[in-house]
Amino acid sequence: MTTLDEKSIYGPVTNWQTDFDHADPSYNENAHEIWSELRGTCPVAHTERYGNTWLPVTHEYVHEIAYDTEHFSSRGVVVATVKPSDLPDAIPAPIGGAPPITSDPPFHQDARRILLPAFSPKIIDEWEPEIRILCRELIADMKTADVVDAAVQFAQHIPVNVIARMLGFPPEDGAIFRGFVHDVLEAINLEPGKRAEAFMALDAYVAKQVQDHIDNPRDDLTNFLLNAKIYDQPLSLQHVGGSILLLLIAGIDTTWSAIGSSLWHLATNPVDRRRLVDNPTLMPTAIEEFLRAYAPVTMARVVKDDYNFHGNEMKQNDWVLLPFPAANRDPEEFENADQVLIDREVNRHAAFGLGIHRCLGSNLARLELRVAVEEFIAAFPDFELAPDEVVKWSVGQIRGPRELPVRINARTL
Numbered sequence: 174m175t176t177l178d179e180k181s182i183y184g185p186v187t188n189w190q191t192d193f194d195h196a197d198p199s200y201n202e203n204a205h206e207i208w209s210e211l212r213g214t215c216p217v218a219h220t221e222r223y224g225n226t227w228l229p230v231t232h233e234y235v236h237e238i239a240y241d242t243e244h245f246s247s248r249g250v251v252v253a254t255v256k257p258s259d260l261p262d263a264i265p266a267p268i269g270g271a272p273p274i275t276s277d278p279p280f281h282q283d284a285r286r287i288l289l290p291a292f293s294p295k296i297i298d299e300w301e302p303e304i305r306i307l308c309r310e311l312i313a314d315m316k317t318a319d320v321v322d323a324a325v326q327f328a329q330h331i332p333v334n335v336i337a338r339m340l341g342f343p344p345e346d347g348a349i350f351r352g353f354v355h356d357v358l359e360a361i362n363l364e365p366g367k368r369a370e371a372f373m374a375l376d377a378y379v380a381k382q383v384q385d386h387i388d389n390p391r392d393d394l395t396n397f398l399l400n401a402k403i404y405d406q407p408l409s410l411q412h413v414g415g416s417i418l419l420l421l422i423a424g425i426d427t428t429w430s431a432i433g434s435s436l437w438h439l440a441t442n443p444v445d446r447r448r449l450v451d452n453p454t455l456m457p458t459a460i461e462e463f464l465r466a467y468a469p470v471t472m473a474r475v476v477k478d479d480y481n482f483h484g485n486e487m488k489q490n491d492w493v494l495l496p497f498p499a500a501n502r503d504p505e506e507f508e509n510a511d512q513v514l515i516d517r518e519v520n521r522h523a524a525f526g527l528g529i530h531r532c533l534g535s536n537l538a539r540l541e542l543r544v545a546v547e548e549f550i551a552a553f554p555d556f557e558l559a560p561d562e563v564v565k566w567s568v569g570q571i572r573g574p575r576e577l578p579v580r581i582n583a584r585t586l
Contacts (some may be wrong), residue, residue, distance in 0.1 A: 176533050182254060183222055183362050190215045194222050195471070195494065196362040197253065201566040205511070208499040217485045222362075223383070224256035226492040227485065228497040230521070232506035234483070235432035238474060239495055239528035242278050244482075245474035247530060249492070250274055251570060253361035255368055257317060257475040257490040271419040272412055272474075274530055279531055286403050287408070287429035288416065288533055291394055293341075297536040302333065304541055307334055308548035317584075320559045323440070324433040327549065330430035331541055336420060342382050342391030349378065354426045359569045379414045379421070420534075427469050428538045430573020431524075432545045434577060435460075439550065440558050440579045445515050450554045453547070459515035465522035466513045468498040471570040472526060497523040555583035 186197045189207050194200065200207065213217050218228040229235055248269045249257045269275025273284035289524045290296070307475055311330055315321045316492045333347040356371035386395045398413045407537055408416075439446040476491040487493070504510040507522075525532035532538065558564065562578035 178183065186392065191220065192222070193218050193220045193226075193228055194362070194568060195228075196359070198566075198568055201568060201572045202509060203498075204498065204572055205502055208496065209503060209511070211497075212503065217483065219485070223252050223254060224258075224490070225488060225490055225530045226252055226494060227482075227487060228494045228496065230503075232500040232503040235497065235523070238363045238482075238493060239526065239530075244477055244480045245493060246277050246477050247281070247474060248275055248277065248335055250473045251358065252473045252492045252494060253368060254363060259365070268412070270417070271415040271422075273416075273533075274292035274419050274423065275415070277531065282499050283338050284412070285529075285533060287398075287403060291397055292533050292536055294536050296468040297540055300537070301540060301544060302329065303338070304335060304544045305548060307331060307351065308545055309552075312379075312465075312548060312552045315581075318581070320578055320580050322576055323436045323549070323556075323579050324429070324574045328429045328432035328436065328573075328577070330543065331432060331545055332425045334535070335541060336424045338419060339394045340382070340420065341386060341391055341395050342421075344483045350421060350425060353378070354422055354448055356395050356504065357422050358426055358571050359567060361569050375418065376414065379417050380410075383410065383414055383417070424534055424537070426567075426571045426573075427532075428541050430469035430567065430571050431464065431467065431538065431542050433574040434469065434572070435463040435542065435546050436549060436579070437558075437564065437577055438463060439546075440556055440577070442513070443555075443557070445513070446516065446555070448545075450550055455476045455515055455541060456547065458517060458520070459558065460515045460539065460546065461520045461522065462513055462515050463542070463546075464524035464539075464564065465507070465517075465520055467572075468501050468522065469572050470524070470526065470532075471496040471498065471572070472530065473570070480576050494570070496525075497526055500527075507520050552583065553579075553581050553584050556581050 183194055186192055186194050189211060211230045216229060216231045216234060229238065267277035269282040273281050276284050305549050311327050315326060329351060332338050333350050334344050337344045353375050383395060383397045386399060394418065398408060398416055401408050429446050449459055472495045474493045474495060476487045476489055476493060479491050480487045502510050525535040558580040559580040564574050565576035567573050
């Protein structure tokens with residue numbers, strides 16, 4: 174796993190309006206303040222980093238671009254030093270390298286339809302007992318320690334384990350998966366050759382697992398994809414591998430970040446924590462509010478052709494970041510947008526995206542988040558950030574705590 178601090182090709186940010194960098198360590202840590210400032214001064218920030226990147230921060234603009242498939246392509250969804258014009262010829266639009274998230278219309282709808290049955294509410298609900306057992310096992314392993322890391326010891330293990338089981342991959346490879354997540358989503362400002370090496374390792378791992386499923390078929394999501402068809406033809410191995418890459422990477426980091434951010438909120442807001450402990454009926458609205466207020470996901474688009482977007486001269490192959498978390502904090506869209514109200518009733522948030530690429534795994538993410546929070550506060554009804562310890566936030570397009578040391582003041586184990 175690469176160390177970002179030592180090998181970044183960019184220096185520190187000098188101005189968030191004209192020189193922003195989502196891989197700067199201070200970005201995610203202070204994201205809400207940065208977006209608020211930009212919203213008041215420059216609703217579309219710009220940087221020459223990564224070969225020209227744009228950052229709209231209002232709900233209106235994020236919504237507009239997310240639905241505009243005429244001017245913006247999804248073939249590149251992670252802004253990194255590999256520029257859109259240099260993306261491999263093997264993954265052009267409309268299919269892209271990780272369908273359906275990298276796919277454009279009309280292919281996108283057909284590729285998405287393949288996966289929908291596997292993530293239907295009925296199918297996902299069957300996972301609740303296993304997820305609850307997993308959470309309890311993780312909590313039991315924390316034993317009687319006064320300080321635990323709610324991210325490293327708890328949140329990061331839940332989606333890793335669930336996705337591995339769904340795909341039929343070895344659950345003991347969790348550390349490998351976390352390394353892939355880091356390399357793809359955090360090590361974005363490295364020399365392009367270094368990123369290429371990381372992707373080669375990921376591709377080799379997925380290819381090995383797919384071949385094992387061809388040789389030894391079983392009832393799991395990998396064989397589901399191998400048996401699926403599109404346009405009356407079996408999916409290509411490239412399509413199967415790309416969809417697995419999507420599930421393996423996006424399905425892990427997004428959810429563990431949402432769990433970690435929710436626990437961070439409860440560690441820093443004792444009133445809300447006590448309300449949830451004393452009144453579990455608040456959990457559904459609390460989960461939706463955590464998703465709104467701490468939405469983890471920013472996706473990217475690629476400008477198809479030169480385009481004037483509200484006075485911003487975007488050029489062909491420029492990047493555009495779509496910070497759904499910033500849209501969720503826009504006071505023009507949400508009353509008391511910067512307040513976390515765990516009993517908020519009207520909450521049409523964009524945590525799972527907007528437009529054709531709205532997260533198809535939202536049922537699973539909600540389930541994992543709810544069960545994780547329920548089990549953590551049931552076992553540890555009173556906890557707070559550990560004094561003299563540092564919370565470490567992620568870098569890149571997925572926002573959440575990577576290290577979350579909390580002191581346990583009361584437990585029910």
